[in-house]
Amino acid sequence: MENSEKTVEKVIILGSGPAGLSAAIYAARAELHPLLFTGTDVGGQAATTSVIENYPGFPEGVGGNQLADLFTKNAEKFGARFEYDMVTAVDLSRRPFKLTTYGKEYFTQSLIITTGASPNKLNIAGEKELTGRGVSYCATCDGWFFKDKKVAVVGGGDSALEEGIFLTRYASSVTIIHRRNELRAGVLLQKRAKENPKISFILDTVVEAIEGKDAVSGLELKNIKNGESNTLAVDGVFIFVGHSPNTDLFRGVLDLDEKGYIRIDERMRTNIAGVFAAGEVADSRYRQVVTSAGMGAAAAIEVTRFLESGE
Ligand code: NAP
Numbered sequence: 001m002e003n004s005e006k007t008v009e010k011v012i013i014l015g016s017g018p019a020g021l022s023a024a025i026y027a028a029r030a031e032l033h034p035l036l037f038t039g040t041d042v043g044g045q046a047a048t049t050s051v052i053e054n055y056p057g058f059p060e061g062v063g064g065n066q067l068a069d070l071f072t073k074n075a076e077k078f079g080a081r082f083e084y085d086m087v088t089a090v091d092l093s094r095r096p097f098k099l100t101t102y103g104k105e106y107f108t109q110s111l112i113i114t115t116g117a118s119p120n121k122l123n124i125a126g127e128k129e130l131t132g133r134g135v136s137y138c139a140t141c142d143g144w145f146f147k148d149k150k151v152a153v154v155g156g157g158d159s160a161l162e163e164g165i166f167l168t169r170y171a172s173s174v175t176i177i178h179r180r181n182e183l184r185a186g187v188l189l190q191k192r193a194k195e196n197p198k199i200s201f202i203l204d205t206v207v208e209a210i211e212g213k214d215a216v217s218g219l220e221l222k223n224i225k226n227g228e229s230n231t232l233a234v235d236g237v238f239i240f241v242g243h244s245p246n247t248d249l250f251r252g253v254l255d256l257d258e259k260g261y262i263r264i265d266e267r268m269r270t271n272i273a274g275v276f277a278a279g280e281v282a283d284s285r286y287r288q289v290v291t292s293a294g295m296g297a298a299a300a301i302e303v304t305r306f307l308e309s310g311e
Helices: 018-029 064-077 139-146 158-167 187-195 289-309
Strands: 002-014 035-037 081-083 089-091 097-100 104-113 117-119 150-154 173-177 199-202 205-211 218-223 229-233 236-239 243-245 275-277
Touching: 002 018, 002 097, 002 289, 018 035, 018 064, 018 104, 018 289, 104 289, 139 158, 139 236, 150 158, 158 173, 158 187, 158 236, 173 205, 187 199, 275 289
Parallel strands: 002 035, 002 104, 035 081, 104 275, 150 173, 150 236, 173 199
Antiparallel strands: 089 097, 097 104, 117 243, 205 218, 218 229
8 A cells, every 4th residue: 555654734624515625615725735535426415406596696596516616616726635536444543643545545634524424215125226227316417317207206305395396307297205294395395396287296105115127117105194005107216315424434433423423513623633524424403505615614714723723
C-alpha cells in the first residue's frame, strides 16, 4: 500500500452532498486547502432529487444535479481538492487521524464527516433481483425509462409525493401505495398530488412482493385493514420509505444514537476532538438541503477555530 505519511492534511471532508460541499467552500475560503472524498454517490441525495423548490435563491426551482454542480464549482473556485474515491477504514484513536482508501493511506489533523444517508429498502421478495429492472429508488435517474408506462410509488412522505408528481411527466399513471390511511407528506405536496389526474392512491396497504421475471410486471398487495390480497399490474416501482445514516465506518468508534446517527453538539463536534459531523449523517430531524449546507458551513468554521486553538 502506498504510504503518504509525510503529508498531513489540515482537514479532510468525507462526502459530497450539500453538507460536504458547503464545508469545502468554507474550509477553502479559510485557506485550509480541504481534501474532499466524494464517495460513490457524487452530489449526495440532493443530486438525485428531480427539482428542489425550497433552496433559497431559486424561485423557479433548481435541478438537484444542477445544484450539486454549482456547489462543486463554488468549492473548486476557492481551492478545494476532490478525490473521487471511497474511504474504507478510519483510525481516529490518535492525531493525525488515518484514513484508508482501497489503495492509499491519508493523514489529517481534523475530519468533517458528511456521509449522509441512503434510501431504505422494503426487503421483500423480488426487490433485490429486480433492482435496475423496474425497481428504483431514484425518479430523476430512472423516470425516463417509464414513458407511457404504469408505475407505482411506495411511501407516504414528502419524497414519495414529490417524486410521484415528477414521474407523471413520463408515466401514463402513478399509483401511490401507503401503509396507513393518512399521508405523512406536507399539505402543499398532498394537494398537488391529489389534484394531479395521473395520480391515484392505495391506502392502508403494504407491498408484500414484487413480481416479474426479467422486469417488473406487478406488485402483490395486502390491505392491512381487511387482510385482502390482490395484484397490481405495473411496469415499475419506485420506493421512497425513508433513509438510514451511512455510519458503518464509525460503529464502535464514534458515539451514535439509537438509530445510528452520529451524535454531535451544537458546534458540530463529535465525542472525539477534531472530528466533526454535519448534514443528514448527524441530523434525523430536518434533512433539508439548506439545513445540511448550513451545518456543513458551521462544521468548517468550527474546524478553523479548532486548528487555530492548537488543541
Ligand atoms: P419519511 O418522511 O421518513 O417518510 C417515509 C415514508 O415511508 C412514510 O410515509 C412511512 O410510512 C413510509 N414507510 C417507512 N417504512 C416503510 C415500510 N417498511 N413499508 C412501507 N412504508 C414505509 O421519508 P422521506 O419522504 O424520504 O422524507 C425524508 C425527509 O426529507 C423528511 O424530513 C422530509 O420532510 C424531507 N423531504 C422534504 C421535501 C420537501 O420539502 N419538498 C422533499 C423530500 C423530502 P409512515 O408514514 O406510516 O411512517
